[in-house]
Amino acid sequence: MKPLILIVAYFAAVTLPLLLSAWLGGPPRQFHQELASGLGILAFSMILVEFILSGRFKAISNDVGMDVTMRFHQIMARTALAFALLHPFLYHGTPSGGERPWDPTRQLTLTTDFSDLATGIVAWLLLAGLVVMAIGRTQLGYRYEIWRLLHGLGALLIAVLLLHHTVSAGRYGSQPVMTWVWLAMTGVAVGSLLMVYLVVPWMQKARPWRVTSVVRLTPKQWEVTVTPDGHRGLDYRAGQFAWLNVGHSTFSMKENPFSISSAPAAGPDISFMIKELGDFTRTIGEIEPETVAYVDGPYGNLTVDGRDGPGVALIAGGVGLAPLLGILRQMRRTGDSRKVKLIYGNRIAEQIAYHEELGDEGVVYVLSEPPEDWPGETGFIDGPLMDRVFSEQEFRDWVFVMCGPAVMMDVVEDHLIQRGTPAHRILSERFSYD
Numbered sequence: 001m002k003p004l005i006l007i008v009a010y011f012a013a014v015t016l017p018l019l020l021s022a023w024l025g026g027p028p029r030q031f032h033q034e035l036a037s038g039l040g041i042l043a044f045s046m047i048l049v050e051f052i053l054s055g056r057f058k059a060i061s062n063d064v065g066m067d068v069t070m071r072f073h074q075i076m077a078r079t080a081l082a083f084a085l086l087h088p089f090l091y092h093g094t095p096s097g098g099e100r101p102w103d104p105t106r107q108l109t110l111t112t113d114f115s116d117l118a119t120g121i122v123a124w125l126l127l128a129g130l131v132v133m134a135i136g137r138t139q140l141g142y143r144y145e146i147w148r149l150l151h152g153l154g155a156l157l158i159a160v161l162l163l164h165h166t167v168s169a170g171r172y173g174s175q176p177v178m179t180w181v182w183l184a185m186t187g188v189a190v191g192s193l194l195m196v197y198l199v200v201p202w203m204q205k206a207r208p209w210r211v212t213s214v215v216r217l218t219p220k221q222w223e224v225t226v227t228p229d230g231h232r233g234l235d236y237r238a239g240q241f242a243w244l245n246v247g248h249s250t251f252s253m254k255e256n257p258f259s260i261s262s263a264p265a266a267g268p269d270i271s272f273m274i275k276e277l278g279d280f281t282r283t284i285g286e287i288e289p290e291t292v293a294y295v296d297g298p299y300g301n302l303t304v305d306g307r308d309g310p311g312v313a314l315i316a317g318g319v320g321l322a323p324l325l326g327i328l329r330q331m332r333r334t335g336d337s338r339k340v341k342l343i344y345g346n347r348i349a350e351q352i353a354y355h356e357e358l359g360d361e362g363v364v365y366v367l368s369e370p371p372e373d374w375p376g377e378t379g380f381i382d383g384p385l386m387d388r389v390f391s392e393q394e395f396r397d398w399v400f401v402m403c404g405p406a407v408m409m410d411v412v413e414d415h416l417i418q419r420g421t422p423a424h425r426i427l428s429e430r431f432s433y434d
């Protein structure tokens, strides 16, 4: 699916309940009351679609990229929160009371039935908490797995509470057609969560992998290779990534996303280049060969397959080399006729991985803290460095693929745009969604 279709599908899904409610209508109310209901309806449908945007659906993230999908998820969650926060206050001045036989369409009054309102209030508070917890995740110091579990359970609870509030307190939601629409949409949202956390893990049990080697590449970077155990492996494109679970049940939250650094043309074994960072990655060295692993993937759209252009520019910072190495290896193995240049930046010389394999032809090594006798480039990967490496024509015609620290990617992307590289020829993968 192309990004445009996805955007249209998103807006169609989010506005469907609003349009249907407007179409079903009722006797007119004041504008601020309709606005209050409209924002509440939009907030709920946006929250339900957030479940689908949470990352694991290849039809979405493999077209626009996982980082773009997650950014959209975050922005839409904040927008939904803003709508939800306004929703109760806009009813200000509307008389409330119990059921009034003379006002069956709730034109003049709001409900004050405790349970109908309570579910809305609890969901309102929980939603604010969930968004704040997500924004401040790193500052709050939660372990990632705990945060992910709480985020999923919190979202599930909010969806169920909002369903009750909308179909019982809502002027529109309580109409039978809308009750069915909300039930169906909530069903799809909750179903998607069950799919990610129960169905996919259940299916993964039949597709185990085994660790074949764990190699220290540099003082803090490792290469882990796994082989399919009794199945054909992964059908992936160079540059994509997968969630890797080593030594845990398929239902465990202990799985992490890593780019695949091997080439599909090399066979069914897949390798990951992993940098030590937190609780899992710091224990990579302890993984025993033959340990059972599970791989959920492939995900992402960082691939040069099918992209036109006479050359491919790979720009890597640190462990950002991982997906680009997969691309480079695939190009070398398949005798890809496109020219290729790699810029590979690190802080110190000891951090350079795969030096021998990469070689020196077409590879520009950059160190920000070089030793005295360093013959290569120094400093950070920035505009002037890129101007030394690429010609004007290459900026215009080549495909640029980058992966590394956020600052590096921002600098490189801005420079490419300045130099006239069309946006569709700039590909990137971010390792962090914060």
Ligand SMILES: Cc1cc2nc3c(=O)[nH]c(=O)nc-3n(C[C@H](O)[C@H](O)[C@H](O)COP(=O)(O)OP(=O)(O)OC[C@H]3O[C@@H](n4cnc5c(N)ncnc54)[C@H](O)[C@@H]3O)c2cc1C
Binding pocket: 066, 138, 143, 144, 145, 241, 255, 256, 257, 258, 259, 260, 272, 273, 274, 275, 276, 277, 278, 279, 280, 281, 282, 319, 322, 323, 429, 430, 431, 432, 433
């Ligand atoms: C698309 C993508 C590709 C990546 N490819 C590589 C790679 O090739 N090599 C590499 O070294 N690192 C890669 N990373 C980063 C890697 O996932 C984290 O460094 C790793 O998960 C940290 O796990 P930890 O348990 O050691 O640390 P933790 O302390 O648990 O996590 C540190 C940070 O890593 C991120 N993270 C942890 N678990 C997850 C998860 N399940 N899903 C999403 N983010 C998570 C979070 O931002 C978290 O704050 C990639 C990340 C993404 C999103």
